[in-house]
Structure formats: C-alpha cells, structure tokens
Amino acid sequence: MMAALPLPAHGTRDHTLDACFLGPYGENDALLEKLLVEFLRDHVYWRRNFHPEDPPAIATAAAHHPDYLAFESRMRRELHLLSAALKKSVPFHSPRYVGHMVSDLLLPGLAAQMLTLPYNPNNVSEDAAPVTVDMEVQVGLQLARMLGYPHDPALPACAFGHLTSGGTVANYQALRLALALKAFPVALRAAGIPELDLPTDDWAAFNLAAADTIALQERWQAWLAAQTQGERKRWHQRVEAERIEHRGLADFFAVHPTLRVPLVLAPVTAHYSWSKGMKLLGLGSHQLRLVPTRGMRMDPQALDATLAACARERQPVLMCVAVLGSTEYGTIDPVDAVLAARKGVRTQGLDFSVHVDAAWGGYLATLFRHQDGRLRTRTEVAADYVHFPTPEVHAAFAALGDTDSVTVDPHKLGYLPYGAGAFICRDHRAMTLLAERADYVFHGSTPGDYLTRYRSLGQFVPEGSKSGAAAAAVYVTHKVLPLDYRHFGRLPMATVRAAEIFTACAQRFALEVADVMHVLLPFVPDSNLVCLAMNPRGNREVAGANAWLRALHDTLRCDPSQPLQMKEFFGSVTSLRPDMLGPAEMQRILDALDLEPDSLAGDGDDDRLVILRHTLMNPFLIDHENGISYIERYFEFLQRKVRASALTARAATG
Secondary structure (H helix, E strand, O other): OOOOOOOOOOOOOOHHHHOOEOOOOOOOHHHHHHHHHHHHHHHHHHHHOOOOOOOOOOOHHHHHOHHHHHHHHHHHHHHHHHHHHHOOOOOOOOOOEOOOOOOOOEHHHHHHHHHHHHHOOEOOOOOOOOOHHHHHHHHHHHHHHHHOOOOOOOOOOOOEEEEEOOHHHHHHHHHHHHHHHHHHHHHHHHHOOOOOOOOOOHHHHHOOOHHHHHHHHHHHHHHHHOOOHHHHHHHHHHHHHHOHHHHHHHHHHHHOOOOOOOEEEEEOOOOOHHHHHHHHHOOOHHHEEEEOEEOOEEOHHHHHHHHHHHHHHOOOEEEEEEEEOOOOOOOEOOHHHHHHHHHHHHOOOOOOEEEEEEOOOHHHHHHHEOOOOOEOOHHHHHOOOOOOOOHHHHHHHHOHHHOOEEEEOOOOOOOOOOOOEEEEEOOHHHHHHHOOOOOOOOOOOOOOOHHHHOOOHHHOOOOOOOEHHHHHHHHHHHHHOOOOOOOOOHHHHHHHHHHHHHHHHHHHHHHHOOOOEEEEOOOOOOOOEEEEEEEEOOOOOHHHHHHHHHHHHHOOOOOOOOOHHHOOOEOEEEEEOHHHHOHHHHHHHHHHOOOOHHHHOOOHHHHOEEEEEEEOOOOOOEEOOOOEEHHHHHHHHHHHHHHHHHHHHHHHOO
16 A cells, blocks of 8 residues: 555645646646646657558658648747737635636646557547556556445446546446446346246336346346347347347337336436436426525425426436535435435335435545544544534545446546546446447457456547547546545645635625624535625615626626736626525525525516635645645635725715
8 A cells, every 4th residue: 555645634735735736826837848748759669669660651851841840830920929819817726726627737647648648549449549548447446445346346236437528428328327227127128038037017116226237137138148149139029129229219119008208306406417317318497407505505304305206107217316515516416315304215115216416525535434434423623624524525525436427537636737637436347237239340249357448438428539648637636645634635625625615705794894784604615615795885786786796796706808917817697596595595605695586587687696716726725834724815805805895886876
C-alpha cells in the first residue's frame, strides 16, 4: 500500500496540492514543460524505432520548399490567432473563479492525456487501443472501489465501469441497462423457455429484482449451452425476437397489454439530462416523474407515497434516481432512504433499479474511504471539518454500495479535461444484455474472463469511438492519487473546508450589510457548493430582487468584449422555484428576504427567485503561503457592490 503523508491541519497549507496543478500563476510551468518535452521526444523515438530500416518519408530538404514554408506560415498564423482568441476564455484556474463546476486541471491527468494524444488510441476495442482499453477497464474498477462496489474481477458479481463523454451519456447508459434488465424476463416468458422457473405472469417478470434477473439470465445461458448447436441457435433467435431491444417499445407493450410503460422517478433537482435520456430512449419525458424535495433533497415521504400509488395502480417503475450533489445546489439526496423505500414496496410486488447521479459529488466519496477501501465512520470523517458531514450525508455515502449503478464525472470533481464522464454498474454480468456485435471490430465468442471480455468495450458502450487519451488521463490520475481520503481526498477536503469558511463569511456578511440588504443562505450546504440569496432593503417585489441580482451577476460573468483583468471575480447564478422547493420552503425564504409571495407569480423569469451560486473547487481559495483568503476578498467585493448600489438607490430617490 502506498505510504501517505499526514493530512494538513485546519489553517495550514497542504504542500502535496502544490505539485498537483499548473497553478493559478503558472507556477509549475517548468514541471509541465519538462514532462511534455520528455514524452514528445520519447514518442518520436518510438516512431523511429518501429522499423528503423525504413527511410524517412519526409525528406530533410522538404522543410525548405516554398510549399512547405507556405503551409507552416498559414498554420502558425491560425495557431497564433487561436492562442489570442483563447485569452478571452474564462480563468477557471484562478481562485477568483467561483462560478460553474470547473477548475484547474490535475497535472497527472493533463500530462497523461497530452502524452497519449499522438498515439490516438480508440478504446472501442483492443485492435485500436491495446494499451488504453485496459486502463479504461481498470478505471471502472477504481471507481467501483471508491463507491463501495465489489471490485475484484475474480468475483462473479464484480462491478464494471466505463468512461463516457460526460454525465448525460452515463445517465443514458443507466436507463438502457435498467430497461434491458426489466424487460428480459418478460422476453423469456414470451419465448416459452422450458425448465427455467420463470415468473408466473408478466407483471411479476417485469418486477424482478436486478439480482434475480441476473441469476435468471445465467440459468438461461447455462440451459442454452446444454442444447445441441441447432437447438441453441433456434432458441437464441426466439428469445432475441421477443426482447424489447428488437421489438421496440411500441410493439413490446402491444404484445404485453397487461404492462404499462414504466416511470422513472427523480427529484425535482435532477439534471436536465434525465429528460434528454427519456426522449432518446423513446420512453418520453412524460414518463419522468419529479419527486418533491425537502430542503432541496429528495423527500422520502413523497417518494414513499409515489411508490405506494404506483403499486396500487400497477404502474411499473423503471428506476429511481438519487442525486449525490445537485448541479445547482450541491445538495445530497438520502440514498439510504431511497433504498429503504424500494425494500418496503417490494412486498407489494413493485421493483426497480436505484441509480445515483453523482456526476458532481461522486469524488466526495474519497473522503469516506480508508486506504484499504473500508468505509470511514462519521466520527472519523468529521474530525477533519467543523460541520461536515451531517449524519444524513454520511448515511447517503455509506449506502452507495447497495445501489445498482452510479454516474460519476472525472471532468468535474476529478479535475480532469472534458470528455471524461463515467458509468459504473454494481454487477458486470448485467452488461451482457447490452452487448452488440460487429464482426469487423469484435472477433470470436465472448470470453469468460472479466478483463479479456471488456477489451472489446465497443460491444457494451453507447459510443462507436472513444478516446483512449481520456482513459489514460483518468487512470494515471487515480494511480498518482488513489481514491481514498489520504490521497485524492486531500482535494475535496480542501474545498469542503473552504465551503465551511465561505458559509461562515456569508453569515458574517449578512450581518454587516443588514442595514441595506437582506442576505440569506437558502439552505445549509452539503458539500462544496454554496448558494446565496439577496434582496435590497425596501424592495418587496421578486422582480426587483431578480433585476438587482442579475445586474450584480453582470459584474461576475465573462464578457468577451472587455479585457479579462477588468473582472475581480467570476460567479454564476441559478434560481429557486416553488415547484422545486415546495410552498413552505419557498415561503420561508421569501419571508427571510422580506419579499411578497404574490410577486412571485409574475411573467417571464419572475416566477422564480434568482440567487448566486458558488462552486468552490479551487484548492487555493485559502492561500496560507501568502496570507490571502480569496473568500474574504470576495465578500469584500460583494460589500462594495452592495454599498455602492444602496448609495445609487438613495440618490435616485432624492
């Protein structure tokens, strides 16, 4: 096991993080340059040593030819123009950026991706990526271990994960797998397979637990293998013809009239990718039912009531989604309560998959894992913080290992380049139901060995091409910073501590400007994303509060027409709506801000309250080396804006 440095105490600098990033000031430029030059030369030597007897295809003199020089000139011009244009980009690397879910990139991942790009591996199969396809399979196992899933490939029920372009595609993969699992037992019944101990009716078949479906699938494969070659082919074709993937949704439910199209349940805080996924799969966004929240976290009582109604009405449920770190508020759904709700409703004959959308909060799980993979107790975790984690948050992370699948985005809290989402399922044997064959890519029968089977990743994933460079970036990062609290966990530790400091500063700021501004933390943050609601004193209208905050946001958002240095800080906004919060919570927030509830029913955007949203990803928000707190500077900036606005308002009213 890798030896770990001691964790930094409160108020001290973590020098391990100093080597992790290029840095807000480009402090590690020499390190990155040295790595890139070293491995570019190494790549060139690899090319030259492939068949050194082959002569160079590009002559040395070519560099002096007018056409060559003209091409080089055009290329240099366009690259210089690109470089100049990119200077208008958002400075994600800076501690002055507290906006969306993006920050500086980890050097191990950045260097690994740049190192791998010239090799251009396509992880669809081992033929196109003999090295990086293994890395992607290992990444799935690394993430499975972080989540508490079985991660030993020698185990029959080992987990499996793969990378995607982002959380949207990972969520789509979760829907695909859940539907395949749910419909497969129905297809077996329709095909009339003997001797398999099948459910007695379509409703029971459609509501088998995932583990029971996988066991049934294994019995089917064993029975099929015992048949003669001709019979094996005939029965296989017969079952395939009955599967929902072959029939399509309309035909499948037409031939099974006692079944209804299943619902997907998700909290109202769920990402819009779930609506996209429902449309892509053909289920339709109408089948996506949004469950009310309590404090922006899924309300277990509302979920229980929804499931009870589904059981009474024999309305199937495909999946229930719990959000582990909502993208707008950073709140953590009670994953344990969702699992308990499923257990309770199983007695009424209703079953479904439980998926966790941890695109944002997935890497926070490193805070809850010992180096040997064991779950840390809440007392052990809490020793590193002031308030984090609440008992509810710890219970949610402790329950991850009992869910069916998870979405995690390495390109968010994994600090890796975009194009790196991930899907992980608890039991890899379910993936057989998604297998697609293409003879020109995949050869021979499906191998039984786990690591060999998934060298043909393209059979199981939505994409037909996928970046091996992205897989290398994630794999190397996880090897340099293993996914436990003493290694990778140092990053989210710094940001959660920053969020606690930010929360304390926000509460102090609210008191300091109370004479001119109502300021409210609408709900206590669960992680490293903190929202702030504001309303000028004397204003009672939501429209007025929104107009003031949007004007403030104009000073916090990127404006390509102005020099970047004109901006002091960068932030983002989101909104609170009654349909998301519920009447009581919305009333509480409006009362605290002295806003008239009736003014919320306006036209356009005035049916919601606009609030500031702060994503605290940058580990250098507190610069202990130079005695700088960018959080305190941010609130000093806000106070100047608030005071200036109050003076302007007084002058306007005489």
